Amino acid sequence: MKRTTSESKLVISEVMMPSQANVAGNIHGGEIMKLMDSTAYATARRYARSNVVTARVDELEFHLPIFIGDLVICTGQVVFAGKSSMEVAVVVEVEDLEHEGRKRALSAFFTMVALDKKARPFAVPELILETPEEETMFAEGKRRYENYKAKKKAARQKLTE
Amino acid sequence: MKRTTSESKLVISEVMMPSQANVAGNIHGGEIMKLMDSTAYATARRYARSNVVTARVDELEFHLPIFIGDLVICTGQVVFAGKSSMEVAVVVEVEDLEHEGRKRALSAFFTMVALDKKARPFAVPELILETPEEETMFAEGKRRYENYKAKKKAARQKLTE
């Protein structure tokens, strides 16, 4: 089975509530991280048609403060697919609903692993790349994934020495 | 100030969680109603650039059961705008992420009223209609709004007789 990158696109969006903010009215970074993870979870689950878990999250940088009442729009998209791993790019945009304009707030890559009902790795569809940009993203995702696997292997060897 | 119907479009989407379901795994109708109201709230608030409150909700019919893990996508759009009142059409689609396809689950009209910081009615932008379909929706929204106002007036007169 195969799927295109654009088919994998999925949006999660929510209005920020008082219970998600600190006393100064700023939304906690952790709330945004949770929303990004939900987006990666839903994107990967739909792509794989199976349960998935989060294995790794790339570096995150918060460029804009986000406030109570803002609309937060998270867009997920599978950019790399291995055997049972997928890399999902999550882009976060923010909109102050009472003023003009939507701004890009941050983005990150989530590595998700597909699991079957007995929690064993589950094979995911092959990713069809349609544009040169998608090919570049795939190559970069593959490189990140291989670095991560190599690091994990090294950590395991260290433990057994 | 003026805005088009298509400019007013806004999406709220969420994955349904175990805490939103009854013991049989069905999502409570009330959770969907709350999500629809959030969508109407955000759509009207962005359209009016002011705080808004819900005044009225049309009849709702649930055509499909919705389950834990489903993605629920609510799309709001202003279809009628009066002085400080707006009618927002909210369409709900549902997607079982581990199986094919997105289905229309239900829709409803929400009447929202714009308020300024002292809770007085606040004038909203004029709605620009671009297609015959938008003109039909506007006329229907206006009719519903006038019925609602007439009913409210009658109820008040009855109280003061």
Add this chain to the structure above:
Amino acid sequence: MKRTTSESKLVISEVMMPSQANVAGNIHGGEIMKLMDSTAYATARRYARSNVVTARVDELEFHLPIFIGDLVICTGQVVFAGKSSMEVAVVVEVEDLEHEGRKRALSAFFTMVALDKKARPFAVPELILETPEEETMFAEGKRRYENYKAKKKAARQKLTE
């Protein structure tokens, strides 16, 4: 098995919290709708002694703003019972605890359907009517239910034409 309308009466009441309000301190309409649905759910579930789901909600009009700290009292009562469908009338009263008086805020009719453990329609008790007022409510509920069924049938025929 048979039950009276008055036996079916059930109350759900809650103090409104900051997490249920917009930035101006008004409780979101959606929170009240969710509470009304919980009341209809509990009332119908107790009446039918089975799981139930929401099929339809009548037009809703919010007459009073509701604020953080208010006590909201929802009273449900079965007013019509068919084979596996019930119509529950839900009345919402609001009380500002630091000032005198309880006020009627809104009311609506919820159509609930009883389901057995395999999600098939489940027969509900017959409704015993004890007063002329209950007989009127039953007749009105029956009429609304028949309109709703006729509309559903028409929608299905349209799809298969």
Add this chain to the structure above:
Amino acid sequence: MKRTTSESKLVISEVMMPSQANVAGNIHGGEIMKLMDSTAYATARRYARSNVVTARVDELEFHLPIFIGDLVICTGQVVFAGKSSMEVAVVVEVEDLEHEGRKRALSAFFTMVALDKKARPFAVPELILETPEEETMFAEGKRRYENYKAKKKAARQKLTE
């Protein structure tokens, strides 16, 4: 100003949700304690017409397990009123909605203190006792309150010796 015990009666009721239970489906004792405190808070706040805080809770014994889906009904009533302190009796009843009958699950006494906007003690209305039973409850509440005050005073003296 004066109020009767029966005027002070207030009910908070809720259907227990999966998020309030342990893995075996039993509702956590802490959820019930939180609901009882909400009831005491609302009862005392309405009686005093001011903000209130919890100062003391009597011994609690859970006689019945409570499960997901049960309706929990908490009834609060002021049984003793001092200058700015009130004792609220909270009775908890439980009903398994799919089976017959409502059972008394537990009860406790909450000491609540009325505070003005600057968090200083605030005088509460005098309690009018209408029945011998209310007089007995008042006398018992007074005795508990005086014991509690004496214990607090002793603890303070010990600290300053």
Add this chain to the structure above:
Amino acid sequence: MKRTTSESKLVISEVMMPSQANVAGNIHGGEIMKLMDSTAYATARRYARSNVVTARVDELEFHLPIFIGDLVICTGQVVFAGKSSMEVAVVVEVEDLEHEGRKRALSAFFTMVALDKKARPFAVPELILETPEEETMFAEGKRRYENYKAKKKAARQKLTE
């Protein structure tokens, strides 16, 4: 199997959020009670290595107001263990993170009962006492537990007379 009192120690700690407070910014007593119950639940569950339920909570006195943003630290420790019952002492400390110092806010004893998967009483490990202070706490816990059992027995006899 045996365990020491110090092995049983467990900490639950949380920063208080706006959704846990009344309108004046004070955290509801019920939120603290819920956190204490979670601590007793986790402490007893780890001690018994089985599911547990709350049977009884001792008198609680709130000595300090707790506010939004405070860190609340609950420490649980098994002080008495019978056949399937345990008494857990829960101490609550509070820290205003923007100012110096951690203060003891309150403490209470929770009686927890271990249950197996069929909800039958489950035998818990014997408690090893290592210091004279632990022996005193055990003796006091035993006395409280025996009073509680005697009271329960008396209540049952009264019901069957």
Add this chain to the structure above:
Amino acid sequence: MKRTTSESKLVISEVMMPSQANVAGNIHGGEIMKLMDSTAYATARRYARSNVVTARVDELEFHLPIFIGDLVICTGQVVFAGKSSMEVAVVVEVEDLEHEGRKRALSAFFTMVALDKKARPFAVPELILETPEEETMFAEGKRRYENYKAKKKAARQKLTE
């Protein structure tokens, strides 16, 4: 003003609830990220004695699945302090309460910025380093912080070219 690294240590711990898990019972990565952010927030806020916001989160790798009922213990510690920025190391340990042992699940570095009441950068205390290990962590934190600042500056220059 000065503070030591060990003085800055702070623990947030919580038992995982059904509402934090996917349908297979695994806790969502996003819930753990949110808990880690709360820990970084509280640690930095106490260190700076001011409000703080999250600016950056390092790469995260989930080594162990976490399940409903597990105790999650997050320990935060300031390892680097600049003018108004702090780097907080957050270590996450997990304990299955019904079985032996606590395991290290993951760790990450959070960059937090102190803000005054008008949301301007606020000077934080100097960090006193007491051990060679703390000096190494400080040097690494400083390097990460300088890379991050250089990258931000480069991004800004690119925007203004």
